[in-house]
Every structure is written in C-alpha cells, then in structure tokens.
Amino acid sequence: MTLDEKLAQLVGFWVDQGDEVVAPMAGEMASSTRYEDATAHGLGHLTRVYGTRPVDPAERANWLWAEQRRLQTETRLGIPALVHEECLTGLAAWKAATFPTPLAWGASFDPVLVERMARAIGGSMRELGIHQGLAPVLDVIRDPRWGRVDECIAEDPYVVGTIGTAYVRGLQAEGVHATLKHFVGYSASQAGRNHAPVHVGRRELEDVLLPPFEMAVRLGNVRSVMNSYAEIDGMPVAATPEYLTGILRERWGFDGVVVSDYFAVAFLETMHAVAAGRGHAAQLALEAGIDVELPSGDAYLEPLAERVRDGRMPLDVIDRAVLRLLTEKEELGLFDANFDEAPTRIDLDGPEHRAIARELALESVVLLSNDGTLPLASPARIALIGPNADSAEALMGCYSFANHVLAHHPGTPLGFEIPTLGEALRARYPDAQVTSALGCEVEGGDVSGISAAVAAATEADVAIVVVGDRAGLFGRGTVGEGNDVESLELPGLQRRLVEEVAACGTPVVLVVLSGRPYAIGWALDGIGPDSAGKVSAVLQAFFPGEEGGTALAALLAGDDNPSGHLPVSLPRSAGAQPFSYLHPILGGPTEITSADSTPVRPFGFGLGYVGFERSDLRVAAEVPTDGTISVTVSIRNTGERAGTDLAQLYARDVVSSVTRPVAQLLGYRRVRLEPGERVDVRFDVPTSRLAFTNNRFERVVEPGTIELWAGASCDDREASGVVELTGRDRPLNGGLPELTEVTVLRGPRV
Incomplete structure (x- = not known):
C-alpha cells in the first residue's frame, strides 16, 4: 500500500x-x-x-x-x-x-x-x-x-x-x-x-x-x-x-x-x-x-x-x-461483500420493533409517589395539562433522529407512528371528556396560559399534568449534548404551573418526561389524604420512545403495573451535586455540616400498585476471600394483583484499608409475582464483586466484615445479614470480571 x-x-x-x-x-x-x-x-x-x-x-x-x-x-x-x-x-x-x-x-x-x-x-x-x-x-x-x-x-x-x-x-x-x-x-x-x-x-x-x-x-x-x-x-x-x-x-x-x-x-x-x-x-x-x-x-x-x-x-x-x-x-x-442488489423494501419500524419499544417503555416508568389516586379507574372528566402532554418530541431523547436531525428540517414528517400521551389517553378513555390546556411552554416566561389550565383542572375529576424536558443539541432544548444546566428545577415556569393547578383541589397526577432527574421534592412532600394542595401521584419517565405515550396511558389506567426503578438518585438540589449513592460516610449527611446532600428518592427506588415484602435473608457466617457468597432472601407479593419486584442485594464493607461506599449494589433481578406468591431469590456473589483499589493501588478483596441487605432501594435494609470474609488479601491479577448470578426459586403460594 x-x-x-x-x-x-x-x-x-x-x-x-x-x-x-x-x-x-x-x-x-x-x-x-x-x-x-x-x-x-x-x-x-x-x-x-x-x-x-x-x-x-x-x-x-x-x-x-x-x-x-x-x-x-x-x-x-x-x-x-x-x-x-x-x-x-x-x-x-x-x-x-x-x-x-x-x-x-x-x-x-x-x-x-x-x-x-x-x-x-x-x-x-x-x-x-x-x-x-x-x-x-x-x-x-x-x-x-x-x-x-x-x-x-x-x-x-x-x-x-x-x-x-x-x-x-x-x-x-x-x-x-x-x-x-x-x-x-x-x-x-x-x-x-x-x-x-x-x-x-x-x-x-x-x-x-x-x-x-x-x-x-x-x-x-x-x-x-x-x-x-x-x-x-x-x-x-x-x-x-x-x-x-x-x-x-x-x-x-x-x-x-x-x-x-x-x-x-x-x-x-x-x-x-x-x-x-x-x-x-x-x-x-x-x-x-x-x-x-x-x-x-x-x-x-x-x-x-x-x-x-x-x-x-x-x-x-x-x-x-x-x-x-x-x-x-x-x-x-x-x-x-457483494453489492449487486440493494434492498428495495425496507421496514425499519416493524411489529417486533414496536413490541420491544412498548415493553421497554412499560418496564422503565418509575412511580415515585401515589396516595391511592392511581390507577385511574374510569374518570369522566380529565384535564390534560402541560407542555409535554401532546408532544411527540418530548418522548424522545437527544440522539433520536427526530430531535437530532429533523429539528433542522421543519415540516418533514417523522416517518413513523409515535402517539403522544394525550392521544393515548383519549384512546384509552373514549367515553371521558378530555380538556386540554397547555399552561406554559417547556421554556420561557409566558404565564398567560396558567389560569386556563387551573380552570380546566377545577372542572375535572383528575388533572394529569405532563412536564419535563425537550431534548436537543447545544442550546436547542433543555437537555442533551451541550445542554448543561446550573439549576435542577424544572425548566421555565413548569413548577409554577404544577403548584397552581394542585392548589385548586382536584387530584393531580404529575408525569415527568425528561432526560435527567429533576429536584422535584416539592411535588413529593406531604403526599397523603390530608395534604390538600399537594400532588397526588408522580410518574417519572426518561424519554420512553415511540411507544412511551401508549405505555404511560396503560400504567395510568392500571392495565399494567409500574415496575421501573431509579437508576440515578433523585436530587435534592443542584447545590448537592455531584452526588452518588456510592459515597463514603463523609459524602452523606453529618452533624458537622448544615448542607444535606441526601436525595429525595434513593437509587433503586420504585413503587407499584402492589406491595412486596422482603424477609429471611440467609447467608453463611464465613466465606473465604476467594470464594462465593450465596445469599438467599424471600420476597412476597402482598397485594391483590400480579406485579414485578426488583430484587436488589446491597453490601457495605464495614472496615477497610481505604474508605468504601455506605452501599454497593451486588446484584439485581426483575421478579414477577402473582398475588400472595412468595419466592426465594438466591444471589451467588463472587467475592471479586467486593474488590477495590487499596492503599497501594492494588485491586484486592480484603478480609473483614460485610453487611448485606435486601430492600426496595439502596437505603432500605428490609432484610439483612452479615458475612465475614476470611483469609488474606486476595489480589485480582487480571482475571475476567465476574457477575453475580441471580436465581429465582419458585415455591407454592402462601
């Protein structure tokens, strides 16, 4: 050459x-x-x-x-x-x-x-x-x-x-x-x-x-x-x-x-x-x-x-x-390669694509709070409010073709079907009177539409307020490549819109369509039957794609049970950033600072329309540093309908040569349970999952006491135990990364 x-x-x-x-x-x-x-x-x-x-x-x-x-x-x-x-x-x-x-x-x-x-x-x-x-x-x-x-x-x-x-x-x-x-x-x-x-x-x-x-x-x-x-x-x-x-x-x-x-x-x-x-x-x-x-x-x-x-x-x-x-x-x-005949009939959005898109959207929506308003049985009058209620673009991320490229070609059709949440709700509740009110845009300071939104909510049985982001690039939009922010408040006047609608007394269901977690603790505080003027339920959807509107409508109606969990902590404020649940003791709240970085919802959090009970965590008292920790925990569906729990196992290394996180996820698995069903879930955890870089910059597994727990999030120690890693420091000298094997052991219903 x-x-x-x-x-x-x-x-x-x-x-x-x-x-x-x-x-x-x-x-x-x-x-x-x-x-x-x-x-x-x-x-x-x-x-x-x-x-x-x-x-x-x-x-x-x-x-x-x-x-x-x-x-x-x-x-x-x-x-x-x-x-x-x-x-x-x-x-x-x-x-x-x-x-x-x-x-x-x-x-x-x-x-x-x-x-x-x-x-x-x-x-x-x-x-x-x-x-x-x-x-x-x-x-x-x-x-x-x-x-x-x-x-x-x-x-x-x-x-x-x-x-x-x-x-x-x-x-x-x-x-x-x-x-x-x-x-x-x-x-x-x-x-x-x-x-x-x-x-x-x-x-x-x-x-x-x-x-x-x-x-x-x-x-x-x-x-x-x-x-x-x-x-x-x-x-x-x-x-x-x-x-x-x-x-x-x-x-x-x-x-x-x-x-x-x-x-x-x-x-x-x-x-x-x-x-x-x-x-x-x-x-x-x-x-x-x-x-x-x-x-x-x-x-x-x-x-x-x-x-x-x-x-x-x-x-x-x-x-x-x-x-x-x-x-x-x-x-x-x-x-x-042979390039004689190019394909002439191409379907890039066939039934398989749409089925996967719908299933992934359903599994990814996180229910952050609910006072019993959800699911919505058969409301006669629905107020559909907010800038993202009837926006297809609000369902898609920055690197979607629509937001990444078509934004530069106004008037060009999307080229595929993507029902908005509003369209999906009208289809799901054909007999309901659905009144739409924009309220405000995603960005900007125009307050003129808020009063109409409040009026619509006042006349409704329930107000569904859909807020969040509009993905784009380099200043075009509120999230996406080059769209970094100094504040984690909802963009524009969206918080004001939600608060004024909630003050009218009609039950409010807040749906957040966003590409980042926002500081919405104000919408989650005081949830309950006596908290007049508060938001009744909050659903978080991270740009759920072409079937996201349909999936959200199904979840709101109770056709499916919410089963998503937070992959990132829901922040208290921008001032608490950067934050990770993988923080050492000094990275959390202490008595020697007035600043609190504790998130309003922790990593792994997610509610559903049924409850789950974790109990009876079993683990051997001792395991060598080159062994496998087998942990079994029982999970029971305490509700009256089927649902999917996320089995989560966490650990904390109590004393080590360098500071370690207060919680570390060791393994996870989605588990579907029928009403009243109890199963055992076994986590076979290679001890290498607890390895870290020590004070000599060697990656090792150290002997010592390990606290273990299973619960609804990283902060929930519902079922717990302790294991002692025994022996000497175990250096990891280039072996393949090892994964935790999670097995669901089905048993009889209780």
Whole structure:
C-alpha cells in the first residue's frame, strides 16, 4: 500500500455534512474536500450515510450499494468503506424505530430486554449495509446537571456494565460492531459541563469509571471503542497512551479498533492546546492509540502525510492502525461483500420493533409517589395539562433522529407512528371528556396560559399534568449534548404551573418526561389524604420512545403495573451535586455540616400498585476471600394483583484499608409475582464483586466484615445479614470480571 492508500483507510468522509449542527463544532470543522478526491485512494469510513439528513432508506441504500461498487472497481485496492451510524435510541435514520433512551434502559434493570432491542436495531442496520454503531454510552452518571445524562444508563457501574454489555452482545449478534463511548471519564466533568476538565483520583477512575468498559471489552468482546473528549488531570484522553493503549489493550487485551470522537483529534490543537498544528495532533492521537479519525480526515490525511515525509512520524505506527482497520473490515466480510442488489423494501419500524419499544417503555416508568389516586379507574372528566402532554418530541431523547436531525428540517414528517400521551389517553378513555390546556411552554416566561389550565383542572375529576424536558443539541432544548444546566428545577415556569393547578383541589397526577432527574421534592412532600394542595401521584419517565405515550396511558389506567426503578438518585438540589449513592460516610449527611446532600428518592427506588415484602435473608457466617457468597432472601407479593419486584442485594464493607461506599449494589433481578406468591431469590456473589483499589493501588478483596441487605432501594435494609470474609488479601491479577448470578426459586403460594 502507498502512503496515500494507508492514510485513506484511517479516515472517514461525511458525504452529507452541511450547515446543520449535529456534532460538536461541525460547522467550523466542515471539510472542503470533494468526495471524489477524498476517495481516490480508497476510504476507511463513510460517516452517517443515513443519519445526517432525512433520506428515504431504500433510495439511500441504492446509492450506497453503487458507491461501494465504485470503490471496489475504481480504486486500486478495491476495498469497500465501512459505514457507521448513531444507534443510541435505535438507528438514527429517517423512518426508523425510536426506542427509550439509555437512562430508561437503566430504569428497567432488564439487560435481557435491552439485548433484544439491540438485536432488532442491529438487524435494521445490517439490512441497510451499515457495519458499525456508535453505541452504547458507558459513562457512569456523576452529575445530573450534565446534559448528556439521558445518553447514560445509571450511576452504578455494575448496572452500566451489565446492561451495556447486553447491548453490545445484541448488536454484534447481528453482525454490526458496537462502539463503546466515551472512554474514559467524560461524565465526571467539572460542574457538569460538557467538554469540561475532569478531576478524578486514580481510585475513582479504577473502581467507578473503568469497570463498565472492562466488562464490555472482556465479557462482551466489543470490537470498537471511542475516546472521550475529556482531559483528566490535564491530560487529554485522545493523546494519552496510558488509557487507550496501556489499560485498553495491554491490560484488558482489546484487539479491535479505536475511533476518535468527532473532531477529537483536531481538538488536541484547538481546545486542549497540546498540539502545534493538525499534523502534530494526528501524531499524538495515533501514538496514543486512536486508529481512525472521524468523521473526516482533517488531521490524518495531508497534515499527517507531511510529517511522515519529513521524518517526524514513524511509518510503523501508521501501519499498526491500518492493520487494525483492515482486520475489522475482514471480520465484517467487506473484502468479499457483494453489492449487486440493494434492498428495495425496507421496514425499519416493524411489529417486533414496536413490541420491544412498548415493553421497554412499560418496564422503565418509575412511580415515585401515589396516595391511592392511581390507577385511574374510569374518570369522566380529565384535564390534560402541560407542555409535554401532546408532544411527540418530548418522548424522545437527544440522539433520536427526530430531535437530532429533523429539528433542522421543519415540516418533514417523522416517518413513523409515535402517539403522544394525550392521544393515548383519549384512546384509552373514549367515553371521558378530555380538556386540554397547555399552561406554559417547556421554556420561557409566558404565564398567560396558567389560569386556563387551573380552570380546566377545577372542572375535572383528575388533572394529569405532563412536564419535563425537550431534548436537543447545544442550546436547542433543555437537555442533551451541550445542554448543561446550573439549576435542577424544572425548566421555565413548569413548577409554577404544577403548584397552581394542585392548589385548586382536584387530584393531580404529575408525569415527568425528561432526560435527567429533576429536584422535584416539592411535588413529593406531604403526599397523603390530608395534604390538600399537594400532588397526588408522580410518574417519572426518561424519554420512553415511540411507544412511551401508549405505555404511560396503560400504567395510568392500571392495565399494567409500574415496575421501573431509579437508576440515578433523585436530587435534592443542584447545590448537592455531584452526588452518588456510592459515597463514603463523609459524602452523606453529618452533624458537622448544615448542607444535606441526601436525595429525595434513593437509587433503586420504585413503587407499584402492589406491595412486596422482603424477609429471611440467609447467608453463611464465613466465606473465604476467594470464594462465593450465596445469599438467599424471600420476597412476597402482598397485594391483590400480579406485579414485578426488583430484587436488589446491597453490601457495605464495614472496615477497610481505604474508605468504601455506605452501599454497593451486588446484584439485581426483575421478579414477577402473582398475588400472595412468595419466592426465594438466591444471589451467588463472587467475592471479586467486593474488590477495590487499596492503599497501594492494588485491586484486592480484603478480609473483614460485610453487611448485606435486601430492600426496595439502596437505603432500605428490609432484610439483612452479615458475612465475614476470611483469609488474606486476595489480589485480582487480571482475571475476567465476574457477575453475580441471580436465581429465582419458585415455591407454592402462601
């Protein structure tokens, strides 16, 4: 291969890139290179062929097949391009299914269903000739002020790792390579600001931020990783071999391809100021371990070629990256691919997609409070209030095609069915009188509609007030990439709307459609029959996707039982951030500070229309540090209808060589129970789940006393026990990450 042919394989080309801002600083970084010139020596990646503009999938597939044939026949090497797309809430393409956002995956606590979803997404991508998906996001949530929280799964690394790995397996089972992002530290940014510096200690990095990535690499065999934009302690990840080579490849054995986040190589010059020009940036990134520059070749083409020709850049580093990219293309079957006949009939939102979307939406909605108003039996008069009540966009996340791309193309139809909550409620209650009142917009200060909303609520049997976010990019919207906030109050006048409607005395059901948890303790306080003027029930839905409106209507009516649980603590205030349930003693409330960071609802919390009782936790008194802790707990449905509980097992290391969290999730499992049914749930916990980085920066399992408990959340010690880990410190020297096995032992009804 010539130098030009090698470099051509290490870059992408964004064929449709225009003025729309669908990536950070995309307008400023737009390439002026003609497509024909960029592909003269071949091409590594085609960037977002389907995901940049609303193009008909079948017509675009015909174009893509022709372009791949041209690369096969009109370039010397005849190597087709690898096609990548975003696929965080489904394939980000026109007319494709839109699933719940990743924060909703976390709320479902259902990796099996997430894997099914990923397989459906992967099948659609494969049909369109797409080879690589830029998902999942494995950043552990550290601060809900960060705009990209809706792209994340949870604040617990084990939940992020298990669900994220399930997504990887599902996508790759369909022959599409998953891409982990953003490796590493991106979500721990200063003050919750996008692209801000990261200040984390080595222990937090090792014990909280890295484990999900390790699980997806070593247990999921992921084939691609994307770097983080972050700089950690002054070291940009994109230029730091310690992360992209030392940890990822040498320690974990990753043998796939590392791609740059969009424009991340150029950012080494423009935003980090560690590179004196694009060629220098390219060399730093390649030597650190970034094999492919996306979305285009701003640094890896002519600027890099110049450094090779004058002897500053060794060719063997380029050869290493080229070999990795060509190996990936071979794995994907591109060298032998036939592009004679493009698909002509493509359904990207078929019955299977919609069934999965509905099931995941149902499982992910969290009931935060209820005074008995829910479920709604058969109200005769419903006041439907709020800016998100009849908004399809409010059901979808930032990386949905609708909010990410179609926002730049007003008047273009969505291309798929997505009933709003209002439409779904009217269908569910055809005999009810439904009166709609906007009240206020998501953003802005117009109060003129609030009085009409109060009037509508006064005449109704129940007021359903639907508030929350509108996802978007870089200031367009209230949450999403670049939409970071200083306050965790509901945007605009939405709190005022809720409070004034609640004051009229009609029962109020608050539905929050959002991409981050908000500080809504004011709506949860004082819930009960004597609390006039308070909200009667609160449902939290994290952008539940195309079937979210239908799912919410079913849950409000009691056709299904709420079973979602909080994957992130519900914050008390913005001033209490950053907060994680994985905090040491000093991270919680103490008598030596007047500030209280305690969340208003803890991690793992979620109510339903039935109650569950956990009891009789059984565990051996002693287990060696290299053993398995078997814990059994009984769970009983105390209600009169079937329901699904989330079995949760937590632990606390009482005394250790470094401070440890006051609670740590060891394992979880959704358990469906009939009325009165009791089951035993057994958690087989490898002791490595209790490993941590000690005071010598060694990852070990230490002997000592471990408190264990099961309950309705991390704070609920309903059934508890103690186990003593015996023996010596057990070093973990590179063994595969171990998972807790959870088994439901069915027994007779009680």
